[in-house]
Amino acid sequence: MAKRKFGISFVQVVNHTRCKMKKALSVVLFVVLLLSMSGIANAQTELSLWYHGAGNETERSILLGIIDDFNMAQSEYTVVLEEFPQESYNSSIVAAALAGDLPDIIDVDGPVMPGWAWSGYMQPLNLSEGALDDFLPGAIGEWHGEVYSVGLWDAAVSIYARRSVLEAHDIRIPTLDDPWSGDEFDAILEQLQASGDYEYALDLGMAWTGEWYPYAFSPFLQSFGGDMIDRSTYLTAEGVLNGEAGVAFGEWWQSLFERGLAPGTSQDGADRETGFIDGKYALQWNGNWAGINTLAAVGDDLLFLPAPDFGSGSTIGAASWQFGISSSSMNAEGANAFIEHAIQDEYLAAFSDGIGLIPATAGAAALSEHYSEGGALEVYFGLSEAQALVRPVTPGYATVALVFEKALADIANGADVQDTLDAAVDEIDQDIEDNMGYGFGDM
Amino acid sequence: MRSLSFENQQRLLIGLRYALLILIAMIFIFPIVFMVVSSLKPDMQLLRDSGSLRAFLPVGDISLDNYADAFERVPMLQFFFNSVFTTVVSVAAALWLNSMAAFSFAFLQWRGKALVLSLIIATFIVPFEVIAIPLLMVVNSLPWLGPGGIEIGWLNSYHVQIIPFIADSLGIFLFYQYFRDLPDELVEAARIDGASIWQIYTRIIMPIAGPILATVAILKFLGMWNAYIWPLMTIRSEELRPIMVGLQYFFQLNTAWGEIMAYLSVVTIPVLLFYLALQRAFIESIATSGIKG
């Protein structure tokens, strides 16, 4: 019996473990049973919500706060959050739609919404009367006369400048009512460039490929009197994008790079982020989201100036991320209830404080840190209210945006303006024709 | 002047050879050094340094903050586990299925073999990007035995990240090329000794396939570890996402370059280790096999 020296045999150990495992298993089973029973007792309906902000802790915690409040406030629905990284959010949604696997509540970028609505991925919102009365126009997503989406914030673009620099060069500080005219702006760029103090007079953000181009640069075209598409019919871009105004814009655009006033398409992303702060660039065309960081680096000297007026008024792009409801949702009522819950001023203000975007209502702006009276970014609320123009409201926007981006990049790199814009028009028109007019008129 | 002795000449040659090797090594390693060094710097400094040789030097405000922040932003351990799991399973399955198919092509006679082989090589031509959408539709209509019985649709799972990529034509092709170069006597002798085909595959061919196993394993490992587009299309839950998708978490309104560099460093190290581990096996197997000639 030498083997019994250690008190218990191997077999006993095994048996003992088995016993333990059995016990553990029964405990687990019991818990599972309890959990499933509690589920039955509550009979809560789950609402899935997909959001584009994966990786942003601040956004996540604010959104989870809103969701928790909603889940606590009523017993019928539980909202469950699923986060996706922004860069690829649209692909994820399109893939889900193709697979017939959309959530109840989707987060959608403003200009993309008409495409999804037209394709039947989304259903109109059904909020209570007047719920959106105070909202900035850019935060409301409309398609064919119905509201499909609403945003908790909007974004805006302005010219970043240093007061000291403008004063040193004797340059007038423009206002919302009296912006720089096109000629004035051009002369200022020449003057700043000629001073030799800067690598470039103006940083347009050419490093930010993609949606930035149509969002940030189409307002210049509109101010010249052109547009990306004829908004009266949404059936062609002929004469609007490649008309006289379009060509005039294109020539000016090309000259910015020919004269070396702005860095071109190969601008380094790093320079985009640090160039203005480091003093490489005199002026910068940038969104309000960069405002807080730049303010921290530059201080009170920083100015946010309105877009120049090239003859047809100043405009800036509008519409950011918004909430909508998928057409496949069986719980539209709950989804609407959640969205209505989420668009309260306090949440709008919380998001604004957290990520620096413009709260979608005046009431929320007053509550917010940066956009209330005397707030550092207050000027943006005015900009958004006065100048915001949504990007073309058509399902064809996905193509329009890409064609426009390529045309602007090509022109910046020296392509013939008229030919490039003609080609862009052809491509946009072809796409509209291929899609039988995207639901506008008969084609 | 005295001419160099033979021994010194040899030494000089070896010295020159090493100098050349080191020079080339620097060309290959500098972006990776840049990545690792940058991961230790705050964003502003990183971007400023990127234009000078300071980019390669851990100078200035050095810290591990970026790593801490990156870990906070991305559920890295979960992603890491997911990637390891999908990668290991895929590599193992790929080695088995592809080598088995290649063995069949190289040593067995069956009708249609030549045609099938050329079709396989033809499929190698199709870049993944161009079939991603139809592939999505295919996997979405396939059945799977889940806990609740047979379910339709493979989305949001581990197997949708693994099974479509197990067999690959390049892998089969590489194995086939290697097997074809092996002497026929090897198989014939075994047959005469009465070995079954399965035994020949497992006991004779596979043990000497070390180099090509290592090559295919590395290739498959890289493909799976760096998977990016496909998981974005098919995975909804954070619990199932692989590690490269995490890269997207850093491209926010203000891109967190320092954290990206930290994340990339963490992502890249396991792959280097995997390669180093296999490289040894790969060299040893060549040294010990000595099968040719």
Add this chain to the structure above:
Amino acid sequence: MTTAAEARQKAPLWVRWLLPKDAPLYQRNDAVIGWLMAAPALIILTVFLVIPFFMAFFWSFTNQRLISPNPTEWVGLRNFGRLLNVQVFNLEPERDAAGHIVYEEGAIQYPRLRTFTRNNPDYPHLDGLREFTSWQSGENRTVILVGDVVFLRALINTLIFAAVIAPLQGGLALVLALLLNQALPFINVFRSVYFAPVVVSMVVVSLLWRFIYDGHNGLLNTILGILSFGNFQPVDWLGNPYTAMPALIAMSAWQAVGFHMVIWLAGLQTIPASLYEAAGLDGAGAWQKFRYVTWPGLRNTAVLVLIVITIQAMGLFVQVDVMTRGGPLDATQSVVFQAVQRGYDKQDIAEGSAISVVLFIIVFIIAMVQRYITREKE
């Protein structure tokens, strides 16, 4: 005794189906096992590669959209017609009222092409076409007009990319492999270092190299500046249409050369040392050893490396997507980038599929030609 052919005749149908023609019946076991062993891989390839490809093939003859409520319609060869429409047009000089050619600063003046290609009812076949290239022929200009300039550029760029990178990368990889095929101390360290870029994902590599190629303060310009004692004028590598493609080629070769080096190394190891010894005894020098021992021994490896690089090069995508998005001025457009951009971003999956089909056919032809040229001569 029955002959093999007679035995074959009597065998059940499935056996005859599995066996190669004229194969003796006793090989039936081989044939069954052969099929079984290949089956798992073949099934997976069929379901996850061949079927999706045929779906794309089918879509290329329709107007299928990624997302659209419109019904899918059969459009025949329309998508291919748009891609491959090429016309030759003779542009006549501008003439004044008297019929004389108009000169300006000594150059013949021509009417703008858009007067012919845009809404001109006299030239319906030119509607919407764009100039691809043109040259002088007498007093006229001959213009090549194409329906899809971007696709044609993408195709030519991709072919150039493949034609340059196949010998460049394959050759460099062989040089490195020969350098490293030695029993020197630390040689493994070098092998690993040279291989290191391969393990870094192309997305990451492209991100890193954007810093390196930057036109103002990129690392490459800085290093070249130091090496030339400041005499080097900074180049905007990715922003200049003439340097963008070479820059992409250099980076791609840098990233992948280690992988092919390993394949060459594996090939080198299969050459028996006894052959070198024998060559040495015959008084062969280093070059002769390479020419008559190494190179013939690497024949299969060479075919493999060449085909793999070419096919991968034809799939050029990530570098373009991350670094240049096809610019500047289409200098770096690639076929797959166009397929993806149209299929996903512009949601025209039919056109994207058509591009994929064209790519497949071209690569298939290239691969066949390569196999024919490098075939083992009897």
